[in-house]
Amino acid sequence: MGKKMSMLLAVTALLIGVIGCGNNGNGAGNEGSASGGNNASGDSASYKIAISQYVEHPSLDATRQGFMDALIDAGLVEGQNLTVDYSNAQADSTNNMSIAQKIAGEKYDLVLAIATPPAQAIVGQVKESPILFAAVTDPLDAKLVDNLDHPGGNVSGASDTNPEAITKLMDFIAGNFPDVKNVGVVLNQGEPNAVVMTGIAEEALAKHGIKVVKASVTNTSEVKQAAESLVGRVDALYITLDNTVVEAVNTVIKVANDNDLPFFSADRDTVEAGAFATVGFKYYDHGYQVGQMAVDVLKNGKKVGDMKITVPDKLDFILNLKAAAEQGIEVTDAMKDQVQDKENNLIE
Template identity: 70%
Template sequence: MNMKQKWILPLSMVLMILTAVGCSNSGSEGASSGEAGSTDSKSYKIGISQIVEHPSLDETREGFLAALKDAGIVEGQNLTVDYKNAQGDSTNNLSIAQTLSQSENDLVLAIATPSAQAVVSQVKDSPVLFAAVTDPLSAKIVSDLQKPGGNVSGASDTNPEAITELADFIGTELPDIKTIGLVINEGEPNAVIMAQRAEEAFKKHGITMIKAAVTNTSEVQQAAQSLVGRADAFYITLDNSVVSAVDTVIQLANENKMPFFSSDRDTVEKGAFATVGFKYYDHGYQVGQMAVDVLKNGKNVGDLPVAMQEKLDLILNLKAAEAQGIKVTDEMKAKVKDPENNLIQ
């Protein structure tokens, strides 16, 4: 080997090493950048109080967590979730709120009106967001929708226009319905408020509301049965006690060929005929985005206006219509703005 050859080999090795180091640094920067975009380096703890398990509330929770995940706050990685379900019990509900008040949470989410009322009364040192609350003003969860103040804000899961539009649909497309039976737990403020709005909306179309009261989920079947023969159709609000036992109402509606109208999409997917509404997953996602504003963007939760669902559509279940003896006309279908998603086959 001559002198020239002796220099070539070491120089080649040096170049290879420098190239490898450069690639390694470049790869580290890319990974770091990707991690920053997908997973926040900070760790978070969130407490969740949910009054009961049923599809709408579960979808709300899933949508909320999905919004956090999309912002890099991922359960099991940099997010710890303390999820508690009261199983519809008021004593459990208050106990959960008290427990959350003593925990060091970066944020607390309350799902449904009873949970929100309990959490707001107990949790004072953590930001609180609520979801699936019908009327946060009447429920005394906040005193101002635009500037809630304090440590509380969230999103309402109702838009008064939804009830009006559903009543208009029934009055126009199903004129034979003159009485509508409502199963209701009057111990739930959200159910009472919605029932009052619905009664006024139905009255404009000459439809009388007949109520059958319950105090818990186990009484729903008997209450619904009491409406058979007295009402032309069934209707339920966003009533947690009733929605939890909605299968019994669906069964009675099908057996007796009574149209069944609900206040949420999930119940229509299960077997009610129609509603005017939205996806609760999207509702939860909306509240999740508010949580991101608080956790990552440093927003004061009390400065965030209470949100409301603006995108409403008529949702029809065609299989339920057949089971309940309803002939779905082209005029009915034409009222659905997004038939691909909201005409359920």
């Protein structure tokens, strides 16, 4: 009788061990990752992530697509071993905070914030899950981290702005448009990224004796009127990575085209839509880069706070020749010569 009891206890212990290992692959393992990215290992692991995006527009959508494709390329496929909770604030600050609070109330292996407002809300609310951000202009000014090389804590990500890109574009304006004495900027003063980038542009233009004239907006519906208010007061238009303005960029393009105002932007997608020029990169690549960081956290157990904040390093001039014709711009060989990858970055 004693032997039978011993065998029964041994079998029971074995079953408990097997069940426990099975839970670690999907359930308990996820909780470990949420508190430090420790769910590393096997092909059987599954993950749950949340994505908070501020608004729908081409740059941010491309960022999200690049991020998701990086996960797919690493074997993390939604509906198979990956659950994705995606939320979009539609440029509404109340929605933005509600989304952050909802995410904070659940357990996730990783949270991605796309654009500065959701990144600020997520960092303020989410204290357990690893956080990555993308499409953020200045992580220091936004108070997301206090060190770009070693952020610490549970936050890291990628800035979508290299100050050198703004300076190069302003130098391009000064060097190729001698009649431009005033550049109009439509911006939402409530978006820190827009304020920071406008400041960099203003400083760069001032070195060439060119002034910046600002037209402020508080929401997307005001963008058209703000752009129109600059007509007759400026010789060119420029917009930053301002979510409020970019969402209504077609109205700015129309004002530029109707009034023969050269229109410059801070991102490639806006140039593809109808602005004339930028110094930029592909937001898809930006998102893919952050997706690779996510893979390191989810599958390789890397601590997010040890990951350096990255910035775009593949910068090139991007010119839209069709937009140039619409805005009365004569594109010279000197302008074209500044484009390194003419096949992809001279848009016709």
